[in-house]
Amino acid sequence: MKPKVIFILALILLFIIILAQNHYIITLRLLFWRIEMSQIILIALVLFGGFIIGYLTSMLTRKR
16 A cells, blocks of 8 residues: 555544544533534534645645
């Protein structure tokens, strides 16, 4: 296998381990809102948002 594929698989495995260990209900406070959610969902949302922002940033810098 290529090193890039091995690296991506290792990151996915690490992400799954982190998710499995963080299954508690947390309270997220943003200004006036109070949201209770599983920590798994919050970590997944933040990771997905980071991927989207990174992708959009790379697309904008390639076009210049």
